[in-house]
Amino acid sequence: MSDKAKPCWYCGEDEQLSVVPQCTSQELADSPMLVQTFAVQCAACAAQGPQWTDAETAINLWNSRPMEDALQKRIDELLKALAERPPEDCHPVFVSGAEAQKHVEQLQARIAELEEKLDQWSADARENSDLGEPG
């Protein structure tokens, strides 16, 4: 039956899906009545699809995912556009480990330089406030 139901919405499980019969209480003519329903259940994460009175509809309801389908369609469009993009539009940047390390060292040096300036400014500001007037 997992060949008919789509993989689990929540965990992606494909093998541990089953249609389980259930009993649902329904009000019919003002009196409660137990009705047999079915729902797709995922044994891996306990997710359950909508209940219906026949198994086939329960599977169709489990498979009905307009938002997921729309998102998948958009992903497919974007992947297609990306694959069709001419190579001259691509500007991949390849950075070797040594280049990256050098860049990190430059950034660390710049950070240290700026921190030193900040410390100096803070010291100046304290000095000025001690004098009561800005420098």
Ligand SMILES: [Zn+2]
């Ligand atoms: Zn699941």
